[in-house]
Amino acid sequence: MQPHRCTRRELFARASAALAACAGVRVLPALDRAPRLRITNVESFQVRVPATARDPLRRYDYAVTRVHTDGGIVGTSFLGCPRDVLEHWVKPTLVGDDVFAIDRHLKRLQMERGESGVQSWSGVEHAMWDAVGKAVGRPVAQILGGARDRLRVYRTCVFPGKPEQSDVPYETQAKFAVRLKQSGYSGIKVRAWRPRPMDDVDMVGVMRRAVGEDFHIMLDRTAVRPGWVWDYPTALQVCRGLESHRAYWLEEPFDGYDLLGPARLAAEVSILITGGELGNSVYHFLNFLLNKTYDVLQPDTRICGGIWMAKKISVLADSFGVPCIQHGNNSLSIAGYIQAGCAMPNCQWQEIIGGPNLPEEEWEPALKLVRTPHVFPIQDGYVLLPDLPGLGLDVNEDAIREYRVNHA
Amino acid sequence: MLSRRLLLSTGAGLAACARLAAAVKPIRITAVDLYEVSLPVSQTEAEAGVMYRYQVAEVRTDAGVTGYSFAGHPPAALPHLRQLLVGRDLFAVEQLVHDGLYRWGGVEHALWDAIGKVARQPVYKLLGGSRTSVRAYLTCVWKGNPDQSQVPYREQAAMAARIQKAGFKGMKIRAWRPYPLDDAEACAVVKAAVGADFHLMFDRTAHAPEVVGQKVWPYEIGLKVARALQKNGAYWLEEPFARDDFESPARLAREVDILITGGEGYVGLDSFRQCLLHQTYDILQPEGRGSGGIFTVRKVATLAESFHVPVILHGTMGLMLAGWLNATLAIGAPWQEVALITPPLLPQEQWAPALKVLKTTEVFVIRNGELQAPEYPGLGLDLDEEALRRFRV
Numbered sequence: 001m002q003p004h005r006c007t008r009r010e011l012f013a014r015a016s017a018a019l020a021a022c023a024g025v026r027v028l029p030a031l032d033r034a035p036r037l038r039i040t041n042v043e044s045f046q047v048r049v050p051a052t053a054r055d056p057l058r059r060y061d062y063a064v065t066r067v068h069t070d071g072g073i074v075g076t077s078f079l080g081c082p083r084d085v086l087e088h089w090v091k092p093t094l095v096g097d098d099v100f101a102i103d104r105h106l107k108r109l110q111m112e113r114g115e116s117g118v119q120s121w122s123g124v125e126h127a128m129w130d131a132v133g134k135a136v137g138r139p140v141a142q143i144l145g146g147a148r149d150r151l152r153v154y155r156t157c158v159f160p161g162k163p164e165q166s167d168v169p170y171e172t173q174a175k176f177a178v179r180l181k182q183s184g185y186s187g188i189k190v191r192a193w194r195p196r197p198m199d200d201v202d203m204v205g206v207m208r209r210a211v212g213e214d215f216h217i218m219l220d221r222t223a224v225r226p227g228w229v230w231d232y233p234t235a236l237q238v239c240r241g242l243e244s245h246r247a248y249w250l251e252e253p254f255d256g257y258d259l260l261g262p263a264r265l266a267a268e269v270s271i272l273i274t275g276g277e278l279g280n281s282v283y284h285f286l287n288f289l290l291n292k293t294y295d296v297l298q299p300d301t302r303i304c305g306g307i308w309m310a311k312k313i314s315v316l317a318d319s320f321g322v323p324c325i326q327h328g329n330n331s332l333s334i335a336g337y338i339q340a341g342c343a344m345p346n347c348q349w350q351e352i353i354g355g356p357n358l359p360e361e362e363w364e365p366a367l368k369l370v371r372t373p374h375v376f377p378i379q380d381g382y383v384l385l386p387d388l389p390g391l392g393l394d395v396n397e398d399a400i401r402e403y404r405v406n407h408a
Numbered sequence: 409m410l411s412r413r414l415l416l417s418t419g420a421g422l423a424a425c426a427r428l429a430a431a432v433k434p435i436r437i438t439a440v441d442l443y444e445v446s447l448p449v450s451q452t453e454a455e456a457g458v459m460y461r462y463q464v465a466e467v468r469t470d471a472g473v474t475g476y477s478f479a480g481h482p483p484a485a486l487p488h489l490r491q492l493l494v495g496r497d498l499f500a501v502e503q504l505v506h507d508g509l510y511r512w513g514g515v516e517h518a519l520w521d522a523i524g525k526v527a528r529q530p531v532y533k534l535l536g537g538s539r540t541s542v543r544a545y546l547t548c549v550w551k552g553n554p555d556q557s558q559v560p561y562r563e564q565a566a567m568a569a570r571i572q573k574a575g576f577k578g579m580k581i582r583a584w585r586p587y588p589l590d591d592a593e594a595c596a597v598v599k600a601a602v603g604a605d606f607h608l609m610f611d612r613t614a615h616a617p618e619v620v621g622q623k624v625w626p627y628e629i630g631l632k633v634a635r636a637l638q639k640n641g642a643y644w645l646e647e648p649f650a651r652d653d654f655e656s657p658a659r660l661a662r663e664v665d666i667l668i669t670g671g672e673g674y675v676g677l678d679s680f681r682q683c684l685l686h687q688t689y690d691i692l693q694p695e696g697r698g699s700g701g702i703f704t705v706r707k708v709a710t711l712a713e714s715f716h717v718p719v720i721l722h723g724t725m726g727l728m729l730a731g732w733l734n735a736t737l738a739i740g741a742p743w744q745e746v747a748l749i750t751p752p753l754l755p756q757e758q759w760a761p762a763l764k765v766l767k768t769t770e771v772f773v774i775r776n777g778e779l780q781a782p783e784y785p786g787l788g789l790d791l792d793e794e795a796l797r798r799f800r801v
Contacts, residue, residue: 032528032784032785033783033784034528034529034530034533034783034784034785035528035529100529100534100538101538102536103536103537103538103740104538104740135529136526136527136529136534137432137526137527138432138499138526138527142499142500143499143527143534145502145703146497146499146500146501146502146503147500147502147503148503282710282713282714283714285714286714286715290685308536312710312713312714315677315710315711316711316714318677318707319677319678319681319707319711320681343502345502345503345506371429387431387432387433388429388431388432389429389432394429
């Protein structure tokens with residue numbers, strides 16, 4: 001804790017206490033003033049967990065961002081911060097300032113670096129929240145209102161092969177869905193990128209027959225680029241097909257910034273139309289809501305500018321009665337996502353992105369970087385809010401030192 | 409399915425148990441209490457309007473921390489509140505507000521006081537605030553007829569000058585006089601006394617003038633008054649029309665430049681969202697307690713921010729102010745209303761008896777008309793709990 005100078009108020013209180021003592025009056029002990037926490041340094045680097053054979057379905061490389069404070073508390077996130085932003089904005093702006101003032105720092109970043117600048121600092125923002133949570137002794141989700149203590153997990157699976165998955169047999173995808181279900185998970189998301197759109201519908205039919213009814217199947221068109229976008233009749237035909245196989249949602253069928261196309265589709269079909277992962281200001285999401293663009297908003301807690309921004313977007317969506325189910329990430333990087341999600345009354349799922357394996361298999365190498373027996377506690381297909389302060393990771397400092405590679 | 413590797417590391421993890429970071433235990437609410445305190449004052453002080461009675465809300469926890477609010481509710485609510493709160497997680501504010509706590513915003517304040525004390529941080533900092541002070545404006549209501557028709561304009565001007573001399577930058581008075589343009593004349597007289605830099609606000613208070621036999625203004629009256637107030641230099645006109653009328657204030661706000669404000673009567677987010685969609689008000693004024701509490705105000709500010717609409721809380725005074733001030737600082741609002749002031753008293757004079765339950769020498773520190781951010785954990789009141797028990801009714 002930083003020593004503080006005596007204020008006029010304290011001097012006065014002490015003087016009156018002394019006077020009272022002289023007069024034989026009971027002197028009351030005052031509450032301790034709130035400790036201050038100032039940022040002393042921010043660093044970002046890479047760690048590489050060693051392995052004899054590197055399994056392509058497991059993750060060995062991690063970006064780390066650390067926020068050091070004068071209280072001795074260090075906040076850690078497993079999201080990187082680009083060197084340019086770190087050296088030319090983060091350090092000159094944040095060092096010496098209050099780690100709690102995240103809203104003020106974010107507004108300054110928006111002003112000085114614009115909307116597109118906000119995603120570059122998210123590693124720092126998550127690490128600041130880790131420091132705040134540690135200072136306070138509570139999980140970040142609880143500081144933000146503690147809406148829930150677990151999130152249902154769905155696995156987003158990109159199979160090895162061509163990005164559009166056209167060389168992946170339907171049966172391979174179906175078999176993996178069955179494995180997920182047998183392992184306790186209740187949802188899968190796969191790409192709807194095949195060159196003939198109805199092929200993805202057929203694949204969902206195969207998957208549905210294999211996995212049974214009580215399992216959520218989501219499709220992601222990821223149509224973030226013009227030229228890649230379906231025309232409306234195609235999208236409608238795909239949705240009708242997906243409806244017949246009782247798929248749960250179709251994500252980003254049109255351009256990521258298109259307000260009206262998804263709205264038209266959402267009004268016409270019963271399957272949920274979702275999107276929003278590219279949004280990096282509350283105004284993007286406000287426009288989605290005003291235009292009824294999506295049935296479910298999917299801010300990304302890194303891209304949108306961090307945990308605080310994600311929480312704001314959730315409040316906005318909630319006031320319109322719209323679910324806010326975050327876009328995902330993987331392994332240690334989802335620590336901040338879990339905290340944000342558990343602070344949202346309208347977020348039921350946590351997406352964990354990876355290959356055809358279970359989340360705990362993918363992040364198994366990360367066990368070397370934490371001191372807990374698991375990376376994140378998983379139970380019955382839910383990820384539990386860790387019962388640790390901050391972002392909920394008990395980071396193994398020795399391992400971080402040992403495996404540190406360089407700047408991210 | 410657990411891999412061999414996972415199983416092994418689980419074993420290793422158990423062995424290394426002692427090195428692990430301390431697990432966070434849930435903090436449970438063990439008791440809630442509502443009671444009244446009456447602080448000793450002379451009859452003269454009481455008649456002058458000095459504040460000496462408070463409804464206290466007390467929330468006890470199994471962490472040994474107790475949260476207090478002086479914006480409590482009558483004890484009749486206790487059975488409901490016990491059922492709602494006892495045994496629940498202190499930090500589950502979102503869920504508790506949803507489950508019904510929004511009806512008892514004062515108890516929500518006490519919850520935040522406990523949360524801040526557990527966290528050893530002021531509540532406003534936990535909720536994203538980083539301002540160190542906020543300008544206060546004083547809402548003055550003279551004793552006697554609520555419509556203030558008995559108060560000479562020059563007396564209102566004298567009070568404004570007194571407030572200005574004490575460092576404050578703004579005052580709000582009622583726009584309740586039977587002949588509405590009289591209030592615009594009062595505006596001219598007050599502004600002539602205090603000059604252009606002092607903010608003067610007017611409050612029509614929607615349907616409240618019904619107590620003096622008045623009706624909600626027709627639109628044309630509201631327009632006339634707003635134009636006259638604007639001409640005479642008023643800063644804003646508050647709640648010129650009914651609270652469920654989202655359209656007329658919007659129409660007025662489009663037609664005049666003086667700010668049209670409102671929102672104190674709304675509970676939860678929906679009406680605020682309606683206001684924002686209808687562009688009903690230039691400034692939203694959620695109630696610090698009635699809206700649902702501090703957490704709801706924080707949400708309203710988040711909505712309003714995305715519509716570029718400022719939020720300034722509907723106010724209160726004395727020890728009650730602790731919760732409002734934390735909400736104000738959390739959202740970075742430009743003003744804190746202090747209400748109701750009974751002229752000629754100033755806030756520090758009116759809330760002086762509260763010092764009897766505090767260990768500090770001031771209730772709230774005011775410097776140059778700005779309320780200073782509390783430096784103590786929770787809502788920032790350093791309470792003498794023994795004295796509190798002594799004055800319990």
